[in-house]
Amino acid sequence: MNADPLLIARWAEAWAISRGVAPPVSREGGLYIHVASEEQVGRYIFATLDRDAIRALAAKIDRPRLYLKVCAPASEVAPLLPAGWEVAPPGYMMTAPVAAMLDRPFALPAGYSLATTHDGPVTFAHIRDPADEETARGRIVAMGDLVVFDRIRTADAHQRHGLATAIMRALAAEAERQSIADAVLCATPAGRALYETLGWSLHSDYTTVSRSP
16 A cells, blocks of 8 residues: 655654654655654654665664665565564545544533643644543644644543544644645554544555664
């Protein structure tokens, strides 16, 4: 399943906006985002399995925390890596029509509240429990006619209460208010299972690799 390079480029641009880092630039055959955090120096994103470019770049990287992100299965990426590299748990690029998440309004447990705020192209959603503790959060980045969902999280103690679903439906309603029809995100295996129940479908695999510490 091949990814759409234009879609991945727009997702990468939105990811950088969401995380407050510099926009992606073309480098080494892919897109590079400099993150400069304790957890991550930066990431190279490849929308296609460019074997020569990935193999050459992996051979040049001599430190951990500099990630390669490839829209291809791990089974196809791993053979391109030298010794001393690790393959992270799988990720998935997914797409959906915004309308698919609007078949019903979001619902919350008794006493919980949901609020949204805006900062430029980014809309944030937060759910708080009756003790006013944050229990779930998420955000979207508006990119013209496309919306990117990001950082959908539920606190461990509040899992399986429909909070992530409520966040997704509330953010979809915000996207609809901005006349945005199409959505994209990057999912974990657990996230993929949830998003499929909300009308999302697989766009491509998304494999992350890096040098071992």
